[in-house]
Amino acid sequence: MDFDNSKPIYLQIVDFFYENILAKRWHEEERIPSVREVAVMVEVNPNTAIRAFNYLQEQNVIYNKRGIGYFVSENGFNKVLDIKKIEFMEVILPDVFKKMRLLNVQFDEVKNSFDQYVNNIDHEKK
Amino acid sequence: MIQIDNIRFYYPNSKVILNNVSLHFTTGNIYGLFGKNGEGKSTLMKIMTGLLFPKAGYCRILNENTFKRSVKCLQDVFIVPEEFELPGVKISTYERVNSTFYPEFSKDQFYKLIKEFKLSIDQKISTLSFGQKKKVLIAFGIATNTRLLLMDEPTNGLDIPSKSQFRKIMASSVDQGKCIVISTHQVRDLHSLINHVVILDNSNVTFDQPLSTISEYLWFGKPNQDDRASIIYSETSYGGKAVLMRKDHDETEVDLELLFNAVISQPDQINAILKNMYHDERV
Numbered sequence: 357m358d359f360d361n362s363k364p365i366y367l368q369i370v371d372f373f374y375e376n377i378l379a380k381r382w383h384e385e386e387r388i389p390s391v392r393e394v395a396v397m398v399e400v401n402p403n404t405a406i407r408a409f410n411y412l413q414e415q416n417v418i419y420n421k422r423g424i425g426y427f428v429s430e431n432g433f434n435k436v437l438d439i440k441k442i443e444f445m446e447v448i449l450p451d452v453f454k455k456m457r458l459l460n461v462q463f464d465e466v467k468n469s470f471d472q473y474v475n476n477i478d479h480e481k482k
Numbered sequence: 483m484i485q486i487d488n489i490r491f492y493y494p495n496s497k498v499i500l501n502n503v504s505l506h507f508t509t510g511n512i513y514g515l516f517g518k519n520g521e522g523k524s525t526l527m528k529i530m531t532g533l534l535f536p537k538a539g540y541c542r543i544l545n546e547n548t549f550k551r552s553v554k555c556l557q558d559v560f561i562v563p564e565e566f567e568l569p570g571v572k573i574s575t576y577e578r579v580n581s582t583f584y585p586e587f588s589k590d591q592f593y594k595l596i597k598e599f600k601l602s603i604d605q606k607i608s609t610l611s612f613g614q615k616k617k618v619l620i621a622f623g624i625a626t627n628t629r630l631l632l633m634d635e636p637t638n639g640l641d642i643p644s645k646s647q648f649r650k651i652m653a654s655s656v657d658q659g660k661c662i663v664i665s666t667h668q669v670r671d672l673h674s675l676i677n678h679v680v681i682l683d684n685s686n687v688t689f690d691q692p693l694s695t696i697s698e699y700l701w702f703g704k705p706n707q708d709d710r711a712s713i714i715y716s717e718t719s720y721g722g723k724a725v726l727m728r729k730d731h732d733e734t735e736v737d738l739e740l741l742f743n744a745v746i747s748q749p750d751q752i753n754a755i756l757k758n759m760y761h762d763e764r765v
Contacts (some may be wrong), residue, residue: 404677
């Protein structure tokens with residue numbers, strides 16, 4: 357895994373989990389790789405991996421079955437979706453707004469490109 | 483696991499390189515030992531394994547002095563030195579001869595690691611390149627399953643894909659019963675593995691903190707105008723990064739190179755911040 361320097365590694369591992377859950381590579385109520393397996397996969401100290409697991413447990417995205425391993429929670433998919441949505445609204449959007457003001461981009465222009473983007477995707481699907 | 487008390491060391495007819503060094507290494511951690519060239523990192527490792535004797539002070543592993551070189555002590559320690567000589571025999575012969583000294587040695591694990599490093603046990607060690615020899619020694623060191631594993635510049639001489647393999651292997655071989663100490667200048671190769679930083683400077687330990695404490699109290703990155711006041715250390719180059727007091731900033735990953743430079747230039751200030759924070763919390 358390539359780490360970006362600004363974010364703590366454990367949170368980048370959390371993102372890696374979110375991605376797998378959102379992409380439905382890891383399903384609800386299914387066992388996920390162990391702490392050690394994740395540590396080896398992303399080449400980090402197992403202590404760092406444990407931090408990511410603890411964080412995800414606090415968020416109720418995964419849970420631990422004693423002696424068996426970690427599982428994606430019953431409604432883990434929706435939980436991740438909510439978390440990522442909040443992150444989008446509170447972190448990514450303000451950044452976009454800041455750039456829009458700086459570059460004097462009008463809202464209509466953004467709306468047009470968004471509509472076009474949605475159109476293109478719908479076309480591709482057909 | 484290993485307790486170092488007030489160690490003093492100098493080579494004949496030269497200046498003191500370790501003066502009153504005290505350190506404590508515990509199991510379950512991977513320590514990064516850093517310091518400028520000639521600051522005594524390798525010397526300290528040699529003292530820890532009983533290869534050199536301190537002029538004063540003690541180094542104990544599980545309450546045994548390392549300079550006594552007792553069997554009990556030595557069978558639980560392995561060092562991968564930076565420079566080494568290996569006999570010109572087959573890898574399998576090397577394993578057979580040397581593994582008997584380590585009661586916890588796992589032949590399966592060794593063979594697996596040799597394979598992972600793209601070597602074969604029938605190869606003669608004298609025909610291998612420096613990097614390949616190093617891999618043999620790293621694989622052997624991990625397979626000994628000693629509680630203390632010391633590595634001096636382990637990634638020197640490893641090719642690019644092997645560095646990633648090395649990290650994977652290290653991540654899989656740490657456990658709560660093991661203590662690993664790695665000395666390196668290749669900070670980028672290993673920063674995701676290390677969870678405790680020890681820095682030697684001016685013949686002494688100038689810094690000794692777990693990464694979790696560092697990232698709790700220090701912030702690494704490009705500062706804003708408002709942050710000017712809390713800058714502890716900054717790089718002079720344009721857009722240079724800086725070390726700040728974290729306060730209410732989001733947690734960032736510890737930039738080990740930046741931390742090292744900051745500690746070398748402002749040791750007292752950084753240590754004071756990490757210590758004061760402790761007091762604040764406890765009051």
